[in-house]
Amino acid sequence: LVGTASRHPALGDPERPFTSELTGEELWNLTQLGYQPLRLLMASSVVSLGIGGGIKAFFSSFSRGEVGSMTQLVYQARENCLAHIRDEATSIQADGVLDVKLFVHDMAGGMLEVLAIGTAFKRNAQVRTTLPQLPPQAIIRDRSTFFSSDLVGQSQNLHGFTSGGAE
Incomplete structure (x- = not known):
């Protein structure tokens, strides 16, 4: 994750x-509406098919259609x-x-991890943008920083997250 720093006097301690x-752009719009970001939230859920479920999913993969046990695991981990x-x-x-x-x-081994990342926010009437228009530097398009596209076509591994091929 990459970022920049800016300071708003209504947000309190600059050391925090x-x-x-x-x-x-999203931060500017959030502030313009009178909300302040609080912090990044992260959650992880790891689920396992187990031996029986793994064998059943393996044989189901030979036929067409949805593998119900895997779908339910993904839904459960997401929830x-x-x-x-x-x-x-x-x-x-x-x-x-x-x-x-x-x-x-x-x-691997029939285990699946789902990771959720989001930004918590709170209403704060004292927080407003100081400029009536979005500064040009805020329009720079962000890109996902989990993976680098510098190694296009090569398998990439960063902290256990793997991406293969072109993005």
């Missing part, structure tokens, strides 16, 4: 910055992650969570 996955995100947002008294992204990772 917030983290976010929002783009500069677990989103519940963790909601719980964490509630614990910091956030009004909501923006820009929630989900990443699914096959951990």
Whole structure:
């Protein structure tokens, strides 16, 4: 994750910055509406098919159609992650969570990890943009920083997340 630093006097202590996955444009719009970002929220859920489920999924892969046990695992892991995100947002008294992204990772051995990342926010009438228009530097398009496209066509591995081929 990459970013930049800016300071708003209504946000308090400059030694306690917030983290976010929002783009500069999204942050500006959030502030323009009178909301302040609180912090980046992350949750992970790891589920396992188990030996029986893995064998059943293996044989199901030879036929056409959905592999129901795998689908249910993905749904369960996703719901677990989103519940963790909601719980964490509630614990910091956030009004909501923006820009929630989900990443699914096959951990081998019939295990699957779902990672959720989002930005918690709270209403703060004292927080407004100081400029009536979005500064040009805030329009720079962000790109996903989990993977680098410098190695296009090569398998990439970063902290257990693998991406193969072109993005």
